[in-house]
Amino acid sequence: MERREAREGATTVAAVSSGRLGGRVRELRGRRGLTLEALAERSGVSRAMISKLERGEKNPTLVVAAKLAEGLGVTLSQLVGMEERREVVVVRKEGRMVMRDPETGFERQLLSPTFVGRGVEFVRNTIPEGSTSGEFPPHRKGVAEHVVVERGRLRVTLGGEEYLLEEGDALYFEADMTHRFDNAGEGECSYYLVISSGGS
Secondary structure (H helix, E strand, O other): OOEEEOOOOHHHHOOOOHHHHHHHHHHHHHHOOOOHHHHHHHHOOOHHHHHHHHOOOOOOOHHHHHHHHHHHOOOHHHHHOOEOOOOEEEOOHHHOEEEEOOOOOOEEEEOOOEOOOOOEEEEEEEEOOOOEEEEEOOOOOOOEEEEEEEEOOEEEEEOOEEEEEOOOOEEEEEOOOOEEEEEOOOOOEEEEEEEEOOOO
């Protein structure tokens, strides 16, 4: 059985690179035969914004990137990251894919490799005091999320319903609705997230 370490490089520690993300969006849009207008309609992101991203003129928020991923039919990590196909992959702490939203300070660390066609992502998120993840778009039907709070207090808003979680609390929800995570306490809030796509 071959072992391999997933190395995403130092560039992933900072905010998502607009040039890299733009190139991926353009590549995936081309593969799917989508016009800018079609992707704008599917993702809810304006044609002008997509065009600027593809040209490397704009640096997206994580929510915009998530909307584009949904529109392209891939996960956020697949949109941004490298695709690993080995049976055993070691993701070193210093080699994690880290996406940081420059507007909110929300940080997303991918703890699992980004397998194409595999239905699970394991993520650690951190939210600064008084900040938010922003509102994520609904996933496709069949996608579920499992949350467990590592530190602090987390307010999860699902559609119009709010749930307040303390350290150690866990939550499961079907993610085909808008969802948002807010730091509801003092100090940094961190939580683990497992996104399950039902094997799709």
